[in-house]
Structures are given as C-alpha cells and as structure tokens.
Amino acid sequence: MKIRNPFEDIEEPPQIDALAIAAHPDDVEQTCGGTLIRLAEMGYKTGVIDLTAGDMGSRGTHEDRLAESANAAGHLMLTFRGNMRFPDARLENTLAGKLSLAGEIRRLRPRLVILPYWEARHPDHYRCSEIAYEACFMAGLRKLDHYTEPHRPRKVIYSSSYANINPAIVVDVTRQFERRMESLLAYKSQYGASANGSDLFPEEKEIRERLEMTARFYGNLIGVKYGEPYAVKEPVAIDDVMDLGPKSF
Ligand SMILES: [Zn+2]
Numbered sequence: 001m002k003i004r005n006p007f008e009d010i011e012e013p014p015q016i017d018a019l020a021i022a023a024h025p026d027d028v029e030q031t032c033g034g035t036l037i038r039l040a041e042m043g044y045k046t047g048v049i050d051l052t053a054g055d056m057g058s059r060g061t062h063e064d065r066l067a068e069s070a071n072a073a074g075h076l077m078l079t080f081r082g083n084m085r086f087p088d089a090r091l092e093n094t095l096a097g098k099l100s101l102a103g104e105i106r107r108l109r110p111r112l113v114i115l116p117y118w119e120a121r122h123p124d125h126y127r128c129s130e131i132a133y134e135a136c137f138m139a140g141l142r143k144l145d146h147y148t149e150p151h152r153p154r155k156v157i158y159s160s161s162y163a164n165i166n167p168a169i170v171v172d173v174t175r176q177f178e179r180r181m182e183s184l185l186a187y188k189s190q191y192g193a194s195a196n197g198s199d200l201f202p203e204e205k206e207i208r209e210r211l212e213m214t215a216r217f218y219g220n221l222i223g224v225k226y227g228e229p230y231a232v233k234e235p236v237a238i239d240d241v242m243d244l245g246p247k248s249f
Pocket residue numbers: 023024026027122125
C-alpha cells in the first residue's frame with residue numbers, strides 16, 4: 001500500500017466507513033487495530049491517518065517508519081492509510097494543521113472516527129485527540145473551502161488502551177488479536193531486537209506480553225479473551241435492552 005502524502009498526491013482517496021486518526025505510526029496497532037480488522041472482516045472500508053511519521057524516534061528513520069506503516073496497513077486490512085507529516089514529539093494544534101486534516105476528512109467521508117483518549121502521558125497523544133476532534137468539526141463547515149463538500153463524521157469514539165479508565169464500550173477482538181500483533185511487529189525498526197536503544201523500547205517478547213495483558217484485562221470485563229476498550233462522550237443508546245451485554249452474573 002502507498003502511504004498517501006496529502007501535500008504531494010493529487011489522486012482522490014477512496015471513500016471509507018471508519019477512520020482512525022493517531023499521532024504516530026504504530027499507535028493504532030496497539031490501541032484500536034483489532035476493531036479495524038473486525039470492521040474490515042464485516043465488509044466495511046477502513047482507513048488510518050497518522051499525524052506524524054516518527055521523525056524524532058530514536059530508532060530508524062521516518063522513511064523506515066512510513067514503509068513499515070504500509071506493511072502494517074496490509075495486516076490491518078486497511079483500504080487507506082495517510083500520513084500528515086506533522087512534526088513528531090512536538091505536535092501543535094494549529095489552524096493550518098486542522099485545515100489540512102479537515103480536507104482529508106472531507107475527501108474520505110468516514111461515518112465513524114476513532115481518536116486517542118483525550119488524556120495521555122505522551123503530549124502528542126492528547127494533542128492528536130484535540131486536533132482531530134476539532135478537524136472533524138471543521139470538516140462539516142460548508143464554507144471551509146470551495147474544493148470539497150462538507151462532511152462531519154456521525155460518531156467519534158476514543159481508544160483508551162493507554163489510559164486507566166472505565167471504558168463505556170469494549171470490542172471483542174479475540175479472533176483479530178494475532179493479526180493485530182503481526183501488524184505491530186511489522187515495525188521492525190521499533191520492535192526488532194537491537195542493541196541500539198534497547199533500554200528505551202520493549203523487545204518483541206515484552207511488547208507481546210504487555211499487549212496480551214492489556215487486551216486480556218479488557219476482554220475479561222466482557223467475558224471474552226481479548227478486548228479493546230473505548231470511551232465515548234455521549235451515553236450509549238441501545239434499541240433492545242433485552243440484548244444488553246455482557247451478562248451480570
Ligand atoms: Zn504514539
């Protein structure tokens with residue numbers, strides 16, 4: 001898959017159903033990748049926009065990260081992946097950045113958007129949440145530009161695997177978990193065993209254990225093996241309360 005560069009590519013991106021927006025390549029692979037795979041298996045078209053290309057990372061170059069994110073996109077069964085090339089590790093909420101992102105949202109026209117949870121240890125993660133939320137709002141403004149039709153996503157949910165919260169939604173990703181793990185291990189410059197910077201990045205065994213424990217913890221909350229947690233800002237509506245899960249006992 002070719003990683004779209006919105007400042008160079010002229011071809012129109014495809015229309016998609018669900019879009020995850022994340023700060024760094026390899027974020028969605030650790031947070032909402034199982035849900036994206038599950039949606040693709042159900043026949044929905046899915047996409048990811050990473051805001052930065054990891055140019056401040058201590059391992060590998062940003063070209064490595066982009067090539068690895070293209071490989072990971074295959075494992076995640078994505079229809080589209082783009083990278084905004086915003087500055088890594090010093091992400092700022094600027095009007096120019098939001099306008100560029102809003103333009104991408106108007107072209108892709110997703111109904112569902114998955115953002116990072118609004119509180120995080122890494123400033124890029126919470127700033128990404130803010131930038132992307134505001135870009136989703138701006139994308140719905142008719143007079144934003146003369147080139148693209150307005151579009152505001154129907155629903156925003158927040159991927160909260162990094163934050164210690166009580167999630168409103170847990171998606172069962174038991175069958176998708178191994179494929180999600182493969183997508184993360186596609187980032188060989190980050191997770192391959194290497195002496196260089198090895199005390200900064202968990203090696204494959206450790207990252208596997210950490211992600212398994214997190215997914216197992218959230219899966220356990222809904223009575224399945226592996227789960228991905230989400231927060232929402234609105235209450236969850238349900239048509240048939242008789243079907244409400246998980247079971248209480
Ligand atoms: Zn990140």
